[in-house]
Amino acid sequence: xxxxxxxxxxxxxxxxxxxxxxxxxxxKDSGCEARQSTEHIEITGKEDKPGIDIxxxxxxxxxxxxxxxxxxxxxxxxxxxxxxxxxxxxxxxIIAGCGIHNCGGEESRHDGIHTFYVGKNSKVKYTEKHYGExxxxxxxxxxxxxxxxxxxxxxxxxxxxxxxGIDSTKRDTKIVCGKGxxxxxxxxxLTHGDQVAESDMExxxxxxxxxxxxxxxxxxxxxxxxxxxxxxxxxxSCFGHVQCDSIIxxxxxIKSIPAITANCxxxxxxxxxxxxxxxxxxxxxxxxxxxxxEEAEECILKGFLA
Amino acid sequence: MLELxxxxxxxxxxxxSLDILKDVSLTIDDHKLxxxxxxxxxxxxxxxxxxxxxxxxxxxQILWNGQDITSLSITERAKLGISYGFQQPPRFKALTxxxxxxxxxxxxxxxxxxxxxxxxxxxxxxxxxxxxxxDVSLSGGEVKRIEIASILARGSQLMIFDExxxxxxxxxxxxxxxxxxxxxxxxxxxxxxxxxxxRIISLADEVIVVGDGSIRHRGTADEILPKILTDTLGGCxxxxx
Numbered sequence: 001x002x003x004x005x006x007x008x009x010x011x012x013x014x015x016x017x018x019x020x021x022x023x024x025x026x027x028k029d030s031g032c033e034a035r036q037s038t039e040h041i042e043i044t045g046k047e048d049k050p051g052i053d054i055x056x057x058x059x060x061x062x063x064x065x066x067x068x069x070x071x072x073x074x075x076x077x078x079x080x081x082x083x084x085x086x087x088x089x090x091x092x093x094i095i096a097g098c099g100i101h102n103c104g105g106e107e108s109r110h111d112g113i114h115t116f117y118v119g120k121n122s123k124v125k126y127t128e129k130h131y132g133e134x135x136x137x138x139x140x141x142x143x144x145x146x147x148x149x150x151x152x153x154x155x156x157x158x159x160x161x162x163x164x165g166i167d168s169t170k171r172d173t174k175i176v177c178g179k180g181x182x183x184x185x186x187x188x189x190l191t192h193g194d195q196v197a198e199s200d201m202e203x204x205x206x207x208x209x210x211x212x213x214x215x216x217x218x219x220x221x222x223x224x225x226x227x228x229x230x231x232x233x234x235x236x237s238c239f240g241h242v243q244c245d246s247i248i249x250x251x252x253x254i255k256s257i258p259a260i261t262a263n264c265x266x267x268x269x270x271x272x273x274x275x276x277x278x279x280x281x282x283x284x285x286x287x288x289x290x291x292x293x294e295e296a297e298e299c300i301l302k303g304f305l306a
Numbered sequence: 307m308l309e310l311x312x313x314x315x316x317x318x319x320x321x322x323s324l325d326i327l328k329d330v331s332l333t334i335d336d337h338k339l340x341x342x343x344x345x346x347x348x349x350x351x352x353x354x355x356x357x358x359x360x361x362x363x364x365x366x367q368i369l370w371n372g373q374d375i376t377s378l379s380i381t382e383r384a385k386l387g388i389s390y391g392f393q394q395p396p397r398f399k400a401l402t403x404x405x406x407x408x409x410x411x412x413x414x415x416x417x418x419x420x421x422x423x424x425x426x427x428x429x430x431x432x433x434x435x436x437x438x439x440x441d442v443s444l445s446g447g448e449v450k451r452i453e454i455a456s457i458l459a460r461g462s463q464l465m466i467f468d469e470x471x472x473x474x475x476x477x478x479x480x481x482x483x484x485x486x487x488x489x490x491x492x493x494x495x496x497x498x499x500x501x502x503x504x505r506i507i508s509l510a511d512e513v514i515v516v517g518d519g520s521i522r523h524r525g526t527a528d529e530i531l532p533k534i535l536t537d538t539l540g541g542c543x544x545x546x547x
Contacts, residue, residue, distance in 0.1 A: 303401045
């Protein structure tokens with residue numbers, strides 16, 4: 001039975017309102033709260049370890065699959081393995097996300113490994129939002145690991161967002177692109193207070209005419225600390241672009257270390273990285289439009305992380 | 307009505323104090339189009355910024371519709387109907403042209419048609435620009451025109467434009483002057499335009515020549531343009547030979 005807190009978390013991290021429609025698996029406090037397969041998307045629990053297998057049949061088009069995780073008990077610590085087997089010629093959307101409501105003094109922690117095997121010419125949109133709340137002193141920790149294998153002509157659009165409230169995170173992302181495959185990763189991350197966040201990402205462009213694009217936007221407030229390591233490796237005739245932009249505020253610290261590696265003369269790789277505070281002229285401009293300094297700052301941050 | 311009374315602005319530098327504005331007083335009636343012109347560094351932009359609240363005068367008083375706004379913030383002045391188009395507008399990495407026009411208009415559901423109207427007035431096509439971010443991918447001229455469109459979207463009672471022609475191509479400039487003329491003709495707003503362009507100066511009800519921190523001349527375009535010409539030619543050592 002979902003409580004009000006559960007429902008609020010699910011809306012925040014997976015835009016889920018009311019009874020879930022389509023394929024769904026809700027994991028709550030290390031247990032299975034709800035599971036529903038459809039004709040084309042089958043979700044089964046793993047026998048040997050925590051987690052699920054999601055199998056999507058060839059030619060599945062226009063279906064969504066929600067697999068949110070919520071932790072509402074203080075002290076829950078888990079390591080979850082979710083594997084996605086996506087057939088050929090699919091066009092599907094997978095909505096993950098993790099919300100922690102910690103009102104206790106113990107650390108709540110969700111570590112997960114998501115592995116995607118995307119079949120030929122399939123198109124996947126993967127959305128993952130992370131959010132923490134609760135007035136307890138216990139930490140809210142998330143360490144997601146995502147591994148994606150794209151077969152010929154397959155694409156993944158991966159949108160990850162750390163909304164707020166996560167005390168510590170270490171993200172690990174690896175995507176291997178086959179011939180003509182394309183990976184577009186958009187990462188948005190906000191840290192505040194004394195939070196720490198690290199994102200390690202590697203896109204390997206293995207196949208001919210493969211493409212990779214990483215857009216990383218982050219805001220570090222207060223005394224928080226962020227480190228980014230986006231890397232693009234070109235092993236064939238390919239195109240890769242890494243763009244990291246960060247807004248730094250208060251006493252925060254940000255380290256951005258993009259890297260591009262070409263192992264083929266036909267590889268075209270570009271990286272850009274910028275860290276800076278909100279420009280004073282931007283605030284003044286918005287103030288001349290009637291916004292207060294606080295509203296102007298919020299507007300810039302909201303736009304940046306939208 | 308806008309009234310500036312005995313406005314002084316002094317800055318401190320290594321050599322002591324420098325007077326940027328020296329006891330400037332002027333009154334601008336409603337629905338007038340007034341052009342501030344004069345040599346660079348003469349104090350035009352500082353005077354305009356003082357009206358918007360972007361610069362605080364060392365002394366003096368600003369009255370807007372009879373209310374003393376000298377100590378009001380930029381936001382408060384904006385809410386009272388004053389807007390300001392920057393000479394070099396800032397760029398925003400994550401705000402789109404639509405976002406900026408929506409913020410400026412104060413209408414959260416600003417329609418595409420409305421956006422299109424504002425952009426057309428500055429010579430831009432909404433289909434090409436509406437979803438673009440106001441970032442470094444836009445040229446200086448494009449950002450400038452979007453800035454002016456944001457002032458049009460704001461639709462305030464007093465519009466201040468700081469060198470709107472700077473960085474704008476000839477064709478867009480012609481469209482822009484038509485827009486200023488239209489606003490003026492319809493009596494929609496009071497406009498203060500800082501400009502060096504004869505075409506804009508000739509639209510003005512009144513031209514105020516600001517130089518060396520003071521008002522040097524005031525009058526109609528017909529009265530002032532010959533004076534500007536004389537001052538300019540007179541100041542050229544080559545032509546004076």
